[in-house]
Amino acid sequence: MAHYQLRCRECGRTWDNQPLSICDECFSPLEVTYDYDALRASVLQGAFSRETISQRPPNMWRYAELLPLPQGFEPRLPVGFTPLFQAPHLAGRLGAQPRNLYIKNDAVCLPTLSFKDRVVAVALSQAREFGFDTVSCSSTGNLANAVAAQAAREGLKAWIFIPADLEPAKILGTNVFGAKVVRIAGNYDQVNRLCSQIADEHRWGFVNVNLRPYYAEGSKTVGFEIAEQLGWRLPDNVVCPMAGGSLIVKIKKAFDELIKLGLVEAKEVKFFGAQATGCSPISTAIKTGSAEIEPQKPATIARSLAIGNPADGHYAIKTIKGSGGWSEDVSDPEVIDSIRLLAETEGIFTETAGGVTVGTAAKLFRQDRILSEETTVLCVTGNGLKTTDALAGVYQTEQPIAPKLAEFENYLQQTLDLDDVPKIVAAAEAERVGAA
């Protein structure tokens, strides 16, 4: 008997584990709930304590007890446990204290360089259990990559549905794993609606439709890792990008579960949501004081966040408001500036969603909604190498020079501030003399 089951988030009705995401009583989404009494006993007995967790391999499976995994599940991929590190130079630019600003860097999550690897890892464990031989998803790109790669690894067939205008790198990064990619002439919300209809007709494991309750639990591992990597304590603030709105809700759930089990001390963490202005249904609701989402037609370069009708928007609003946090959005030029800022200050090349997060964080510091002395974690959820087209035209391709020292000296004279050149040459000369 599994230690988890499905429960309707609104009416509370429960179900045994099965590929089901919608309550047929009230149409509300289902989520996974656990036997927390048994888990608490497990913590007390030491079987799931801080010490035992810290001795496990460095991947998301170290929190297996708080994930809906089939009995006897043996992970085949070391997904997750991405770096959390201080970002002192970025902190200086945002107005934070150097030791208080952290980046949770899922730009290097394995196997496909985004946090979506986490959710897919959990969803596919259940796909196998439920007997699916084909897995599928609607995707803005990162999920497509993650499903295609992990399906290949698991020997499952994959059908991936994407908006036709997706970044080429994300399409290629799906094709390469042998997945069937279906381009839809429409935006993500239209792809999503189509997939809900397809899921009604075909017995496929749609990770974000009929497997969604299990899939979404994978996002919690971002929260577990943040807490453990901070030394089993919670931050003051989390800034999180929002598309469907699930991640921010699940990080909150992760923190609540750790508190419930006594693995961290209770603390009120403020949650801040980040969106692109061109697709900002959740931040608009927060800023206008609405409890409900007004859908939007996305128009932003942040395509991974371009969901105009976010299914978890309602819960994201509740999470943010209930925590005392806020939500902001940034324009496309701000997204590009923020991608460059993070790269130039901390050496992290994030995709457009990461630019949204950093740009939003900058706004929140300026608004004094986040204070410099507070511990703040920025969630970077994807890798910049997938969205290089967003930076097209930002950098000029330079004319090559001949492989001659004189050519280079000439280039140097033309390139650098002329005042600097003598100093540089003098310093190089001094170094050469010193070395001799």
Next chain:
Amino acid sequence: MAIKVQIPSALRRHTAGVGSITCTASNLEQLFSVLDEKFPDLKPHLRDDKGQIRRFLNIYVNEEDIRFLGGKEYAFQENDEVLLVPSIAGG
């Protein structure tokens, strides 16, 4: 106006397995009245205690979210195809 309405599988146990109907309605309110009459078991699942359309129920007309067409104010056109779709999302 004669319109066609698609009912998702999640709700078909309240419609004796019926997956689509053709009916006459000129706006959303009339459509819900038709559905209430035709499938009395379905009624409480489409609207909450206050009579509001349930938060997680999306309604599409010819592939467009009805909220972009004027929502409750939208006047159905002859042969419109209406989809009832539960909320889902990914990315």
